[in-house]
Amino acid sequence: TAYVTHPRFSEHHLPEHPEHAGRIRAVWRRLGETGLAARMHALDVQPVTDEQILAVHSRGYLDVLQRIGSLGRTVRLDADTYANPTSYEVACLAAGAVCTAADAVLRGDAANSLAVVRPPGHHAMPDHGMGFCLLGNIAIAAADARRRHQVERILIVDFDVHHGNGTEAMFYDDPSVLFVSTHQYPLYPGTGALEDIGAGAGQGYTANIPIPGGHGDASYAAIFEQVVWPLADRFQPQLILASAGFDAHWADPLAGIRLSLNGYALLCSELLRMADQYCGGKIVFVMEGGYNLEALSG
Numbered sequence: 001t002a003y004v005t006h007p008r009f010s011e012h013h014l015p016e017h018p019e020h021a022g023r024i025r026a027v028w029r030r031l032g033e034t035g036l037a038a039r040m041h042a043l044d045v046q047p048v049t050d051e052q053i054l055a056v057h058s059r060g061y062l063d064v065l066q067r068i069g070s071l072g073r074t075v076r077l078d079a080d081t082y083a084n085p086t087s088y089e090v091a092c093l094a095a096g097a098v099c100t101a102a103d104a105v106l107r108g109d110a111a112n113s114l115a116v117v118r119p120p121g122h123h124a125m126p127d128h129g130m131g132f133c134l135l136g137n138i139a140i141a142a143a144d145a146r147r148r149h150q151v152e153r154i155l156i157v158d159f160d161v162h163h164g165n166g167t168e169a170m171f172y173d174d175p176s177v178l179f180v181s182t183h184q185y186p187l188y189p190g191t192g193a194l195e196d197i198g199a200g201a202g203q204g205y206t207a208n209i210p211i212p213g214g215h216g217d218a219s220y221a222a223i224f225e226q227v228v229w230p231l232a233d234r235f236q237p238q239l240i241l242a243s244a245g246f247d248a249h250w251a252d253p254l255a256g257i258r259l260s261l262n263g264y265a266l267l268c269s270e271l272l273r274m275a276d277q278y279c280g281g282k283i284v285f286v287m288e289g290g291y292n293l294e295a296l297s298g
């Protein structure tokens, strides 16, 4: 397993905000204490280029992000989403880390990989930041894998408790990316209805699985068995990217899904098994949300 992270991920910070730098410090600490970090193969990270960003984001939004650094203060991109003068550089490293993690598995340097990054990415829209997210980390990596490694079918499984509306928007009409999201519904951001299945050539390549609050391990196990596995089997992915949000844990302060750590372990092992079955084990886990530090680092 390759492990990709960067010390600068703690520079994007706002005290009192749920998406603060203490989140990633808790994960780093835990991976260090358990010896997992030492057992994984650490990779160097390069920031993404404008070209990589523009594969999924608009030029106008990129201009906005690039101007923030010169303002010298923290700004709000929307009510929930902050950016300080270094946040854009940090976001480029976060997206770059996910690209590096995908490169490693596609080149065969690692069986699978884990990208421990922030700011998170799955709510970032093509033309605006949103929901604590600046750049669409996983979407940028998917577009990059397609362009540089000629991967034709990428499965993105988003098990963050919130709908991955940004990732969905970037590939909504694109049949080369099958986007599958499990999320509490209704909940922020309010999208991700069962009927939203993609458009045009991408019709049938978006699968939303809205789940009422209160469900937990057994429901997720059933959803994977009855929905996610059959979708993967039909699609035959060449690469799996997982938006791993740990905010569907029962102790998370922002949501009401009741997954336990065992439930999470089951989801991860099912996805590893899925990658073994369809794409030679090629899977990248990418950190998204998770706002209870015990659960996030567990």
Ligand code: ZN
Binding pocket: 160, 161, 162, 245, 247, 288, 289, 290
């Ligand atoms: Zn979330």
